[in-house]
Every structure is written in structure tokens, then in C-alpha cells.
Amino acid sequence: MTRTVRLRWWISAVVCLGAVAWLLTAGLASNVQYFRTAAEAVAERTADGAHTLRLAGAVVPGSIHQTATGVDFAVTDGHATVQVHHEGASPELFTAGAPVVCQGHWVNTVFTSDLILIKHGSDYRPPKVTTAKAAPQPPKAAP
Amino acid sequence: MKGELGQFALAVGFAAALTGAVLAGLGAARRDARLARAARRFLWAVLAAAVGAVAVMEWALLSHDFSLAYVAANGSRETPTLFTVASLWAALQGSILLWALILALHLAFSARRWRARALEPAIGWATSVGLAVAAFFFALMLGPANPFNPVDGPIPADGAGPNPLLQNHPMMAFHPPMLYLGYVGMTVPFALGMGALISGRVDDQWLRLTRQATLVAWGFLTTGIILGAWWSYQVLGWGGYWAWDPVENAALIPWFTATAYLHSIRVQERRGMLRVWNLSLLLATYCLTIVGTFLTRSGIVSSIHAFSASSVGPVLLGYLAVIAAAGLGLLAWRGDRLRSPGHIDSPLSREAAFLVNNLVLTALTAVVITGTVFPLLAEALWGRQLTVGAPYFDRLFAPLGLALLVLMAVAPMLPYRAMEPRKLRERLLGPGIAGSLTVAAATALGARGVERVLAFGLAAAVLWSVAEQVGPQVRSRARSHGERLVVAFGRLVTGNRRRYGGLLVHLGVATIAVALAASYRAGAHRDLVLRTGTSGTVAGYTISYEGTRAHATPQKLTLSARLVVARDGDRLGVYTPSLAVFPGATEAVGSPAVRVGLAQDLYLTLVSSPNQAGRVTIGVFVNPLVTWLWLGGLIMAAGTVWAVWPARRRRAGPTPAPADTPMADGVLAGSRS
Numbered sequence: 178m179t180r181t182v183r184l185r186w187w188i189s190a191v192v193c194l195g196a197v198a199w200l201l202t203a204g205l206a207s208n209v210q211y212f213r214t215a216a217e218a219v220a221e222r223t224a225d226g227a228h229t230l231r232l233a234g235a236v237v238p239g240s241i242h243q244t245a246t247g248v249d250f251a252v253t254d255g256h257a258t259v260q261v262h263h264e265g266a267s268p269e270l271f272t273a274g275a276p277v278v279c280q281g282h283w284v285n286t287v288f289t290s291d292l293i294l295i296k297h298g299s300d301y302r303p304p305k306v307t308t309a310k311a312a313p314q315p316p317k318a319a320p
Numbered sequence: 321m322k323g324e325l326g327q328f329a330l331a332v333g334f335a336a337a338l339t340g341a342v343l344a345g346l347g348a349a350r351r352d353a354r355l356a357r358a359a360r361r362f363l364w365a366v367l368a369a370a371v372g373a374v375a376v377m378e379w380a381l382l383s384h385d386f387s388l389a390y391v392a393a394n395g396s397r398e399t400p401t402l403f404t405v406a407s408l409w410a411a412l413q414g415s416i417l418l419w420a421l422i423l424a425l426h427l428a429f430s431a432r433r434w435r436a437r438a439l440e441p442a443i444g445w446a447t448s449v450g451l452a453v454a455a456f457f458f459a460l461m462l463g464p465a466n467p468f469n470p471v472d473g474p475i476p477a478d479g480a481g482p483n484p485l486l487q488n489h490p491m492m493a494f495h496p497p498m499l500y501l502g503y504v505g506m507t508v509p510f511a512l513g514m515g516a517l518i519s520g521r522v523d524d525q526w527l528r529l530t531r532q533a534t535l536v537a538w539g540f541l542t543t544g545i546i547l548g549a550w551w552s553y554q555v556l557g558w559g560g561y562w563a564w565d566p567v568e569n570a571a572l573i574p575w576f577t578a579t580a581y582l583h584s585i586r587v588q589e590r591r592g593m594l595r596v597w598n599l600s601l602l603l604a605t606y607c608l609t610i611v612g613t614f615l616t617r618s619g620i621v622s623s624i625h626a627f628s629a630s631s632v633g634p635v636l637l638g639y640l641a642v643i644a645a646a647g648l649g650l651l652a653w654r655g656d657r658l659r660s661p662g663h664i665d666s667p668l669s670r671e672a673a674f675l676v677n678n679l680v681l682t683a684l685t686a687v688v689i690t691g692t693v694f695p696l697l698a699e700a701l702w703g704r705q706l707t708v709g710a711p712y713f714d715r716l717f718a719p720l721g722l723a724l725l726v727l728m729a730v731a732p733m734l735p736y737r738a739m740e741p742r743k744l745r746e747r748l749l750g751p752g753i754a755g756s757l758t759v760a761a762a763t764a765l766g767a768r769g770v771e772r773v774l775a776f777g778l779a780a781a782v783l784w785s786v787a788e789q790v791g792p793q794v795r796s797r798a799r800s801h802g803e804r805l806v807v808a809f810g811r812l813v814t815g816n817r818r819r820y821g822g823l824l825v826h827l828g829v830a831t832i833a834v835a836l837a838a839s840y841r842a843g844a845h846r847d848l849v850l851r852t853g854t855s856g857t858v859a860g861y862t863i864s865y866e867g868t869r870a871h872a873t874p875q876k877l878t879l880s881a882r883l884v885v886a887r888d889g890d891r892l893g894v895y896t897p898s899l900a901v902f903p904g905a906t907e908a909v910g911s912p913a914v915r916v917g918l919a920q921d922l923y924l925t926l927v928s929s930p931n932q933a934g935r936v937t938i939g940v941f942v943n944p945l946v947t948w949l950w951l952g953g954l955i956m957a958a959g960t961v962w963a964v965w966p967a968r969r970r971r972a973g974p975t976p977a978p979a980d981t982p983m984a985d986g987v988l989a990g991s992r993s
Binding site for chain 1: 698712716910928
């Protein structure tokens with residue numbers, strides 16, 4: 178391989194790598210969703226602006242109001258409470274006190290969400306083995 | 321008792337794999353035929369041990385032997401038999417056991433294929449590396465992921481049963497083994513690559529074996545990924561089939577690098593170039609399967625598919641470090657001997673197109689890996705919890721995917737070495753016109769979005785391009801051999817299975833591209849809140865709610881909504897999406913009801929059961945062309961089978977079609993030095 182050919186290869190390689198790196202950073206920068214508890218979300222409200230984020234907390238009992246297009250409720254993490262306006266259906270086990278994660282963004286002081294997830298730990302399986310160990314009994318159908 | 325039997329099988333497997341690895345290595349180093357034969361016998365012992373261990377586990381699961389911790393955690397008396405059998409891969413320890421079985425099967429199958437060449441150093445070392453990998457997985461089961469550990473404390477009367485999501489659809493019994501066949505199968509080309517690097521000698525036959533092993537594993541992986549998407553669509557009930565979930569990504573990442581290898585290997589066959597690159601791709605593919613295994617089994621990502629937290633993570637990370645260091649070290653050591661003198665003459669050549677294909681696929685790998693791992697890095701480095709939204713993947717995937725479609729339309733027309741630009745323009749006329757007409761038609765019919773419309777046009781161009789590569793050849797063959805067109809077509813595609821299998825795979829990819837463009841986040845979606853006796857209309861479908869029925873079994877409580885669907889006054893039938901609540905589970909598991917059609921699917925889910933006012937929420941999705949996604953997968957699988965199916969050998973010697981004659985590559989290294 179002559180020197181010019183090799184140089185050309187190196188230049189094209191650097192250009193390709195640069196392009197991919199730029200695409201990745203630009204893509205990440207605009208699509209990262211921070212995960213915030215209610216208190217964190219309130220503290221970072223002005224900084225986050227209209228950026229999409231995930232808000233975690235428990236549904237405040239008595240705050241749930243069904244609307245024509247969704248549901249309004251409040252979530253709390255014990256330190257701060259956030260009013261949430263949700264557009265769309267709420268999941269089956271959405272009840273007072275349920276731990277939820279809402280995906281959405283701030284509109285003034287109301288968090289507008291388009292997705293509610295019922296939060297479970299990193300583990301999708303409820304810890305049933307421990308109860309089976311403590312009191313061996315056949316599981317009963319849930320009410 | 322079963323626990324001891326299982327432990328014994330694992331110990332035998334580990335010992336046999338380790339001994340076999342040492343013997344195979346010694347045999348390759350000393351060129352000793354007896355050692356090589358002995359190593360192969362140990363390989364059969366590994367297979368027997370893996371089969372034995374799996375049999376013991378299935379026996380324990382089916383006989384509800386809750387003295388084993390794994391059975392107590394994943395089996396229950398109420399679970400239907402199919403899911404009890406499938407519980408083998410419902411949790412971490414059992415999934416490693418399945419992994420070991422599939423690895424042993426792959427190794428045994430490969431050893432049979434290689435038996436005529438067992439004395440060659442590259443094959444001997446490959447056997448040794450394969451057995452060493454098997455020894456690692458047996459050690460993993462004897463250590464942190466032991467499936468035969470006894471239960472702590474008193475033996476429970478019943479077990480917990482598998483994760484609710486895993487016992488909701490029979491697909492669960494087929495999708496994971498298929499995925500594992502592909503994932504674990506990547507060990508074989510990796511072992512062959514390592515064998516070549518250690519021995520420093522490879523030839524055409526080695527190249528062929530490695531390519532075929534990769535193609536087989538790739539075919540299984542492709543099928544596994546498509547089945548996974550189908551499972552997601554049919555079971556998870558969110559209306560879609562791909563969510564860029566970390567575990568979906570873990571399967572996709574090595575698929576990209578393996579696809580890159582299957583293309584760039586052609587350049588090595590024809591021109592003797594890219595040897596180091598190709599070996600790097602094999603190494604990277606295997607490392608990425610281990611990264612994927614680490615992601616899914618270390619408990620660091622939360623995902624529907626992820627197994628619960630465990631101590632397997634650090635061990636897998638250590639293993640990854642060892643194989644990556646060994647592979648890179650060998651590449652650095654042998655790199656100079658492997659480097660080839662050739663270079664690419666013209667950007668308008670097949671090899672240049674393959675190079676661009678590899679660049680695009682590498683970029684895709686980088687995109688998906690970055691998006692998948694970034695949240696983990698952010699949490700580890702800055703202590704910030706975040707997720708990378710699906711729009712990141714969508715936005716970056718679309719242009720790169722379109723670039724692949726362009727290549728599929730153009731590259732098969734390019735000859736090796738160089739082509740006159742004028743001639744290329746001539747040949748691109750047909751696909752160009754087909755693509756442009758499709759773009760115009762799609763726009764006129766109301767398709768919106770640049771990427772979507774381009775995907776339709778490019779898929780049409782691919783179709784035309786494939787037709788141009790088959791049609792004229794069939795005609796000229798029919799004329800010169802005096803055959804009927806059908807006969808000429810059959811003989812042509814059987815004569816060069818690899819080429820036409822590959823083109824068929826391309827047709828499958830184009831089909832999937834169309835389905836993706838039409839359906840991905842594109843269908844109509846509305847949630848209807850209905851009371852008994854009322855109805856709502858979405859995209860022309862009228863959905864009437866006729867009440868909910870509860871059905872309780874010891875396994876689960878199922879609520880199903882009875883929906884009557886009509887369109888234009890025609891009653892289309894009754895659909896019953898349901899929600900199942902499993903005892904002790906925190907989440908309800910929905911089962912959608914899907915009216916499958918070639919043009920569009922009507923996808924109904926029960927979002928929430930009747931509230932105090934007796935109203936249910938029904939999720940209604942109208943998803944266009946989703947069925948073509950599965951059909952495209954079927955076409956890809958058929959193309960792969962066509963390509964790997966062994967050609968009939970004639971005694972007179974190999975007579976491949978001229979287009980496929982590999983350039984005499986000689987010994988790639990070794991003899992040259």
C-alpha cells in the first residue's frame with residue numbers, strides 16, 4: 178500500500194468514526210430521560226424545562242380524579258408532592274398508594290404524563306419463595 | 321437424591337470438558353492423533369453429562385421435587401406441563417443448564433463435521449477452545465449458579481411457579497431455546513477463529529467451516545429474535561413488538577456483528593483481504609454474546625426478560641475480560657502474519673460495497689450498545705439514574721437501516737475489482753425506476769414521513785434488483801440448456817445455494833423493512849372506556865362491550881372481556897382480551913386478542929377491569945402490515961436453510977458454478993511466513 182492510499186484510508190476512518198461519535202452524542206443528549214423522585218423533580222423543575230423525564234413516587238390516596246381523557250392525581254416520595262395530569266388509560270393496578278413511574282414533562286407546575294408504569298423493583302418476580310419457606314401452603318387465587 | 325445425581329452429572333461434565341480441552345490442545349501442539357481421538361471421546365462424555373443433568377432437572381420439575389431450590393422457586397403443582405418443562409429456562413440457574421446442553425450439542429455436531437480433519441492443528445485447537453468454554457459453564461453451575469442446590473429449611477409442599485409472564489403463552493417454550501441455539505452457536509466460529517490464531521494456519525476448508533458455523537448460528541439467532549418480537553406482540557399486550565428493551569438489544573448486538581462477518585468473509589474468500597478484520601468480528605460477536613449474557617443475568621438491568629440479581633455477574637465479567645484479552649493478544653501476536661497484501665481497487669466494486677456494509681453494521685452495533693449500556697455507565701460513574709428513550713434508537717436506526725437497503729439493492733450487481741460507472745448506471749435503471757414509482761405511489765396513497773416512504777421505495781428497489789439477478793440468468797439457462805423456465809430456475813438456484821439463499825434472505829429483510837416502516841409506532845391507537853352494552857369506533861372498527869367474565873384456577877384468576885367487532889355493518893367476530901392475576905404477583909398480565917390480517921391487525925387489550933361505575937378500558941390498536949414482519953422472518957429463515965443445506969456432491973469432484981469459485985487462497989498464514 179502506498180503512503181497516499183494509506184493516508185486516505187486513515188482520513189476516511191477518522192471521518193467515519195467522528196460521524197458515528199457525533200451521531201451518538203447528539204442522539205443521547207436529546208433522548209436521555211432522567212429518573213427523578215418527586216423531591217428531585219421539584220428541585221430540578223426549572224433546569225429540566227420541557228425535557229422528558231421519569232417521575233417516581235407513590236400515588237397520594239384521595240388524589241385520584243378520573244378525567245374525560247385520563248386521570249389526574251398526585252405522587253409523593255414523602256418529601257415533596259407533585260400534581261400529575263395523565264393523558265390516556267391507567268394500568269390495571271393503578272390505585273391509591275401504588276408505587277408508580279410516570280413518563281412525561283413539566284407544564285408549569287403540573288407534571289404532564291403520557292405513560293404510567295407500576296413500579297416493581299429490579300426484580301419482576303414478587304418474593305414468593307421466602308413466604309413459601311416461612312409457611313408452606315398452597316398459593317390461593319388472588320381476589 | 322436427584323440433587324446428588326445432578327451434581328454428579330455437572331462434576332462429570334466439568335471434568336470431561338477440562339480433560340478434553342487439555343488433551344485436544346496437547347494433541348494439536350504435538351500433532352498426536354491418539355490424543356486428538358481421546359479428546360473427542362471426552363467431548364461425547366461432556367454431551368452425555370449435559371443431557372444427563374438436563375434430564376435430572378426435568379425429572380425433578382415434572383415430579384415436583386421441591387427439595388431442590390430451583391424447583392421450589394420455579395415450579396408449582398398448578399403449572400401446566402408445557403410450562404413446567406419450559407421452567408428449565410425460566411430462571412438463571414436452569415438457563416445456564418440449557419446453555420451448557422446447547423453448547424455441548426453444538427460442539428458434538430461440529431466435531432462430527434470436522435472428524436475428517438481432526439488432525440489439523442487449527443481444528444484441534446478449536447476443539448480445545450470449545451471444550452474450555454464448556455468447562456467454564458459447567459464450573460459456573462458448580463459454583464455461583466448451581467441448579468441442583470437443595471432448598472433452605474423444610475421442603476415446601478408447593479412451589480412458587482414460574483414468572484407469570486413466562487406461563488402465559490406457549491411461545492415461551494420455543495423462543496428461548498431458539499435464541500440460545502443462535503447465541504451459544506456463536507461459540508463454534510469463535511473457537512475456530514481462536515484455533516486459527518493459535519495454530520497460525522488456516523486454509524479454504526477452515527474458511528468454509530467457519531462461515532457455515534456462523535451461518536447456522538446466525539440463522540437460529542435471526543429466528544430467535546423474530547420469535548421474540550412475536551412473543552412480545554402476542555403476550556405483552558402493549559400493541560408493539562420491539563421496545564429497545566436491554567435484553568432485546570442484547571440479542572440484536574451480536575446479530576449485527578455476525579451479519580457483518582457473513583458479508584465481509586466473501587472479500588476474504590475472493591481477494592484474500594480483511595483477514596484480521598474478519599477474525600476480529602468473530603471474536604467481537606462471541607464477546608458480545610457474553611456481554612448480553614452478563615446484562616441479562618447479572619441483575620443490573622431491569623427488564624421483562626432479565627433474571628433476578630445474582631452473583632453470576634462478576635464471574636461473567638471476569639470471563640469476558642479473559643476471552644477478550646486472549647483474543648486481542650492472539651490477534652496482536654498473529655496480526656502481522658495474517659495481514660494481506662491486497663487492497664480495494666475501486667469504490668465501485670463488490671468488495672467496497674461489503675466494506676461499507678461492514679461500516680454500517682459496526683455503526684449499528686455502536687449505536688445499540690451505547691444506548692443499552694449508557695444508563696449503567698451513568699449510574700456507575702455519576703450516580704444518576706436515567707433511561708435512554710426509544711427515540712434515540714429509532715432516530716439512529718432509521719438512516720443506518722435505510723443505508724443497508726441501498727446496499728442490498730446495489731451491491732449484488734457490482735462485480736469484484738471494478739465496474740464502469742456507465743454500466744452501473746445502466747443496471748441501476750430498473751431498481752431506480754421501481755423505487756421511485758413506489759415512493760410516488762406511497763406518497764399518493766397517504767404515507768407520510770421521509771424515512772417511511774424511503775423504506776418502501778428502497779424495498780421495491782431491492783425486490784427489482786433481486787429479480788434482475790435471477791430472471792435473465794433463468795432465461796439464458798433455459799435457452800442454452802433447452803430447459804423449461806421452471807426447471808431452469810430450480811437448477812439455477814440449486815446450483816449455487818449460497819448465492820440464491822443469500823438473495824432470498826435479502827428479500828426477507830426487504831419484507832421486514834416494509835412491515836417495520838408501515839407499522840412501527842404508526843398504527844392507530846385509542847383507549848375506549850366502555851360500559852356493558854355500549855360500543856366505540858376506532859379506524860372503522862366498531863367494538864361493542866358485552867361484559868366481563870372471571871375464571872379462577874389455582875394457577876391464576878383470569879378476567880376476560882367479551883367484545884363484538886364489526887366493520888361496515890359486517891360482524892367480524894367475538895374477541896376476548898383478558899387480564900390474568902397470578903397469586904402473589906404485583907402486576908396483572910394481559911393477553912391481547914388479535915384479529916390477524918395481511919393488510920392490518922386489529923389488536924385488542926383489556927387495559928383495566930370494570931371500575932366502580934362498571935366501565936372497562938379497552939386498548940384498541942390497528943397495526944398495518946405487522947403480519948409481514950413474521951412472514952419476512954420466515955423468508956429469512958428459509959433463505960438461510962437454503963444456503964446452508966449441503967449441496968449434492970458428485971464423485972467427479974466439486975463443480976461449483978463459476979460465480980462462486982473461491983479464489984485459491986492457499987494457506988493464509990504459516991506457509992507464507
